[in-house]
Amino acid sequence: MTQKLSKRTRSLSLPGRQRTLFRWRPDQQWDGYLFVLPSLAGLVVFTAFPVIFSLVISLFDWNMIGKPRFVGFDNYAALFTRDIIFREVSWNTLIFLVSIVPIQMACSIMLALALNLRLRGNSVFRVVYYMPVITTIVAAAIMFQFIFDRNYGILSSVVWNLVERWSIPITPPDWLNHPGWAKVAVIILTLWKNIGFSAIVFLAALQSIPKELYEAAAIDGANVWHRFWTITLPMISSTTFFVFIILCIGAFQLFGESFILTRGGPGYATMTIVQYIYQSAFEFFRMGRASAVAWVLFAAVFVFTIIQWHLQRRWVYYETGER
């Protein structure tokens, strides 16, 4: 085999030269690297270098124009001791995390179950629920600004009509002027935008469950509820874990939804960690602080994911048995 190959490749190499750069040997590994070089170069230039660069910059005070001044871990120390805004944005991000992730998980599983039913026109609904995912967040957020208007928005108009018709003494919230309701508004927009994605992932998982399991359970007299808890949920648990991790990372990185809908307001009510990074870096040119916050965020996501990775053994079922 080896002989045959080397004989054939010899004819490719230049005559008279035995070990040239372009000589083809079956044990050669580096030409594989040569082929991935374009994407590898991209990875180094656009990912690895900026990552290392930001780690270095987080130890400096730098405004992008002047000379960087070395400050050691001062940027990090400042975040945890005297930076009130970092505290606010961390708290907000945490609130978004613990509200968006569970609600989106529950809603998208239910949606996937519904989309999995053999109903006429269900493929239309699959498209409809996926559309927000491919909608530009800017356009969506501006549309939601109109929806959340207290006096004329669609949501409020329903309430106002109730008030007028049956004189029920309620008033709709002034969504974007109230810190609590503004958070709810951001959560609603984020859910609307992203549920389609997780529902599609769950739908794929549901469709891969063998029908025999349900048939066997039905023969044994299990009702719908039993089948859901003992077959469906365990069978999609690896997908559930995947979606859970993806959603958590997404919630940690929440930015576009809140930034365009409320610009972080009122006050600091919907300002997220990533907005703080963005503004620090590109509006106030505090590259050191921005990098430090980014690395703290990375550490938080990393630790969170590691913990989840270990906890998953208790509830995630893989068909191969291992893990």
Place this chain on the structure above:
Amino acid sequence: MQQRSFALFALILLLLVAACSSPSATQSPATPNATAPSQGVTLRWSVWGSPEELASHQAVADAFMQAHPSIKIVIEHTPWEGYHTKLKTIVASGDLSALPDVMFLGQDFNQYASEGVLENLTPWIERSGYDLNDYWPALIERATINGGIYGLQRDLDLRLLYYNKDLFDEAGIPYPDETWTWNNWAEAAKKLSIIEASGRIVRYGIGMETGKWGMLLAQSGGAYLDDPRNPSRCTLDTPESLRALNFYADLLNANAAMRPATLQQIGGDAGAFTQKQVAMIVQNASRAPTFGAAGMNFDVAPIPIPEGGRRVNNSGGARWVMSSASKHKEEAWTFLKWLQSANGGIDIYTKRGEIFPALRSVAQSPSFLQVDAAPRNRQAFVVEARNVSLFTFGDFPEFGELNDLIIEPNLQLIWSGQASVEQTVPEICRRVNEFLKQNGYPRS
């Protein structure tokens, strides 16, 4: 066989990459052709503008060339969106000779002037005896960098009070005029707003966008900081500042003015004004054609001031500048001077209804006062223009951060009705002072 085709493929790929990358490396930036005709000089003149504005620029160039047959003007037009980026790219390339001789500038003026990109006009002004006294106050001061004048301002971006005449008639309120104080204003706003029994607000009296509140602060004599360039403390807690804060907060909480977040949410003040969701807005002249086209019955008035307060207005506007690398400075100055003289270019722009001129004599001439278009009350512009000032609340590198991260979010809580002035202002000032100290202000 497989390996051979693979190697061939790799070779072709390599050649392709080489072929793609080489031309861009050797291509030189295209330098516009500036060859002069046999007799006379050609000046390159860069402008931005819509098709209508471009037509005005062309009319100006034609009129100049008719008066000065020996100078040819070539217009280099770029849409507003890319205009300043294009100039910045030329400056960054280091080849200033690629810059047009005369340029229209709306941004980057201070930077270019201090970096030597622009010609210092002071010697030219002195030599030709060009009259600077015809400019509205503060405009020459704005154009002065390190003792030299680097640009001549064409127009003034004045803010005025737009009001819907029909709504005033309905409510039986006299139209606002120069004599109005904040009291008249607040009273009218309260009468003009409509709140249904259910609590739904159909119309607000005033709609002011985020940030425009600063003018009220300046009118009452207040400020954010004691010194905009080298601050030592927050002055939002002075009686003058508190007066403006309370005035605006009271208007908002009485639903006489629309909350700025709500105004932003429904798409800005122009839409709210045309849809009669607000009866009065504070805007510059650029909106007038939109409202005219919408068939609105509206006019403008000077912005009401507090009792004992002063008028202030925005002194911003676009300028003409000369490139320091121009080869025809003599001709460029002739053109600049003509652009900015009462019977020259500025008069043509004014007559075409596009600008409020930076020259007093033009603003008070029929060219401005008798243009046949809304708004009718042309005198209101003149009243405001007399009082343009350089009001700025912060002019140091960290001000953006201080404002966006500390002052603005906390003020927003007041504007949203979530916090009172008395609660919030001491907290803002405490944090502002702390910020100034951390960043080493005041600097000696």
